[in-house]
Amino acid sequence: MLRGKTDQMAKKDYYEVLGVPRDAEEREIKKAYKRMAIKFHPDRNPEDVKAEEKFKEVKEAYEILTNAQKRAAYDQYGHKAFQQGGMGGTDGSTDFNDIFGDVFGDIFGGGRRQRSAGGADLRYNMELTLEEAVRGVTKEIRIPTLVLCDTCRGDGTKKGTKPMTCTTCHGAGQVHIRQGFFTVQQSCPHCKGRGQIIKDPCNTCHGNGRIEKQKILSVKIPAGVDTDDRIRLNGEGEAGNKGAPSGDLYVQITVKAHPIFEHQNNNLFCEVPINFAMAALGGEIEVPTLNGRVKLRIPAETQTGKMFRMRGKGVTSIRSNIQGDLLCRVVVETPVKLNDKQKHLLRELEESFSNSSSVNNSPRSKSFLDGVKKFFDDLTH
Incomplete structure (x- = not known):
C-alpha cells in the first residue's frame, strides 16, 4: 500500500x-x-x-x-x-506501431480506409486551320477510354455475388510498414488498395468494373482560340472506380500554319508583293483577309519592308474580345522573264539614273556608295 x-x-x-x-x-x-x-x-x-x-x-x-x-x-x-x-x-x-500510425498517419497518407480513386484525366490533341480557330467550329472526336461496365455496373462481380473484405488489410485498403522509427502507410499489396477481394469476377470486365471503349464526342470550339489553348470537358475522362467521379477530358489546341497569314496573338501578318512600277509610282492592290478581299493603297516611292496596318482585319481575342489588325509587309519584286521591249525601257531608265542630276532618285544607294568611298579613303590615309 x-x-x-x-x-x-x-x-x-x-x-x-x-x-x-x-x-x-x-x-x-x-x-x-x-x-x-x-x-x-x-x-x-x-x-x-x-x-x-x-x-x-x-x-x-x-x-x-x-x-x-x-x-x-x-x-x-x-x-x-x-x-x-x-x-x-x-x-x-x-505499441510503437499504433502510436506512430495515429500521430503521423496524416503525413504518410492519413485515413484508415482508402477512398475510391477518381477516373484519370485524358488529353486529346486537336489541329485546327486558322479559319476554324478564328471563326469557331464544332468537331466530332473519337476517344479511347475506360467506361463503367454495363454488366456489373462497376462492381466487378458476377451477378448475384458480392466482393469479400480483404483479410490482409481488413477492408482498410492500406497496410502499415515499419521504416526506422516511422510507420509508413501504403496500399495493401493483396487487394491493391481496394479493401475488397473479388472471388467471382464479372465475365465482361474480368473484375475491373470498367471496360475499354471508343467514345464519340461533339466538341464545340469557340471563336478566337490559339495554339496551346485548352478546352476542358468535365466528366468526359476515364470512369472512376466504385462509383468515384470520372476524370476530365482536355482538348489541346494547335493551329496549323497558314499559306498566307501568320497568327500572333489577335493580329495577322502577311507579305504583299508589288511590282517595281507600283512601288515607284504608287497605286492600289487587293489583299486577302479572312473575310474576303480589301483594297490597299500603296503610296509612291514605297520601299521593301514597309508595313501597312489594316485595323480590325485581324482576329477577335477569346479572352478580351478585342479585334486585332492585319499587318501587310510590302515586298518589291524584281521583274523576271523580260521581253526585249521591257529590257530596252529598263536600260533607258538605268541611263537616266546615272545622270549626275538624278542622284536624288536613289538616296539610299547614294548614301551607301558615299559610305563605301569614305571607308576606303580612310584605309589609305
Whole structure:
C-alpha cells in the first residue's frame, strides 16, 4: 500500500510531461507529443533505458490528454482517476506501431480506409486551320477510354455475388510498414488498395468494373482560340472506380500554319508583293483577309519592308474580345522573264539614273556608295 502511494506521488503531472498549459488545445498537445516522441523513441536511443521510460511517460500523458473523457477525469481527480486501471490506457504497455500510425498517419497518407480513386484525366490533341480557330467550329472526336461496365455496373462481380473484405488489410485498403522509427502507410499489396477481394469476377470486365471503349464526342470550339489553348470537358475522362467521379477530358489546341497569314496573338501578318512600277509610282492592290478581299493603297516611292496596318482585319481575342489588325509587309519584286521591249525601257531608265542630276532618285544607294568611298579613303590615309 505504501509503495502504491509512493508511485502515485512520483508520477509527474501529464501537462508538465508534455510541457503544455492546462488549457492547451488538442492540436497543441499533439504537436508537443510528436516532438517528444521523436526525441525519446527507442529506435533513436538504442539501449537507453531512461529514454524508453521517458517515451512511455510521454505516450501515457498523450493518451490521457487527447481523450476527452479521460482528460476531464484527470483534470478533476488527477492520477487517482486511473487507479485500479478504471479508465484504462495507463498500464505502461507501449505499441510503437499504433502510436506512430495515429500521430503521423496524416503525413504518410492519413485515413484508415482508402477512398475510391477518381477516373484519370485524358488529353486529346486537336489541329485546327486558322479559319476554324478564328471563326469557331464544332468537331466530332473519337476517344479511347475506360467506361463503367454495363454488366456489373462497376462492381466487378458476377451477378448475384458480392466482393469479400480483404483479410490482409481488413477492408482498410492500406497496410502499415515499419521504416526506422516511422510507420509508413501504403496500399495493401493483396487487394491493391481496394479493401475488397473479388472471388467471382464479372465475365465482361474480368473484375475491373470498367471496360475499354471508343467514345464519340461533339466538341464545340469557340471563336478566337490559339495554339496551346485548352478546352476542358468535365466528366468526359476515364470512369472512376466504385462509383468515384470520372476524370476530365482536355482538348489541346494547335493551329496549323497558314499559306498566307501568320497568327500572333489577335493580329495577322502577311507579305504583299508589288511590282517595281507600283512601288515607284504608287497605286492600289487587293489583299486577302479572312473575310474576303480589301483594297490597299500603296503610296509612291514605297520601299521593301514597309508595313501597312489594316485595323480590325485581324482576329477577335477569346479572352478580351478585342479585334486585332492585319499587318501587310510590302515586298518589291524584281521583274523576271523580260521581253526585249521591257529590257530596252529598263536600260533607258538605268541611263537616266546615272545622270549626275538624278542622284536624288536613289538616296539610299547614294548614301551607301558615299559610305563605301569614305571607308576606303580612310584605309589609305
